[in-house]
């Protein structure tokens with residue numbers, strides 16, 4: 230309720246600031262978690278601590294008569310990739326978008342369609358275990374891919390403790406971002422570089438599984454970690470080559486989508502302006 234009210238206030242403020250310039254055609258919201266699009270229920274968003282929250286109903290009270298679309302972040306990023314290129318190019322029939330942030334979102338396109346599954350929760354590669362006794366994940370399990378490669382995982386590795394724990398953290402820990410870590414690595418901080426390099430290796434190992442499972446023509450990677458791509462690319466590629474099952478799979482093209490392209494935001498826009506991409510194809 231608090232989120233809906235605060236979001237409502239901010240959205241109305243943004244709309245009124247743009248009054249006369251543009252109008253509001255609808256609202257697209259991207260959630261770091263599983264979303265049932267039909268009912269508008271956020272089924273499970275570990276990063277937010279939300280389970281079975283009927284977000285749509287709450288927002289509809291705030292915005293009567295406005296169309297509201299909710300989508301999972303990995304899927305929205307995948308949609309943004311199709312939308313921003315208007316579906317052009319041969320690379321858009323089978324591809325995967327991996328969004329590395331506080332969590333890990335994955336959107337999978339196969340045969341030109343976003344894979345949703347029966348409950349719109351397909352593509353949760355972030356919770357496939359890399360190890361059954363690895364670090365604790367936001368979902369409550371151990372050793373998920375996300376628990377090895379999210380920004381929180383990288384920062385935790387740097388500080389040598391789990392920074393996701395809901396205990397008060399010293400200010401130098403709680404105010405320290407992944408961008409800070411990347412610039413320290415660039416400045417020659419060996420510990421920061423080591424933390425990034427391990428993330429790169431785990432990212433590559435997980436990507437190898439995704440590539441083995443989907444055989445995509447391209448893998449897109451978004452999120453803050455892409456700022457460090459020049460430093461981590463060799464480790465990512467090495468891990469992919471090590472664990473993909475054929476030589477061809479090992480050479481799957483990887484494309485970086487920098488934060489300046491705002492894939493999540495574009496995905497939210499695509500939900501409103503390009504429902505043709507967002508909706509399943511009807512035969």
Ligand SMILES: [Zn+2]
Pocket residue numbers: 355356366367368369370373375376
């Ligand atoms: Zn998990």
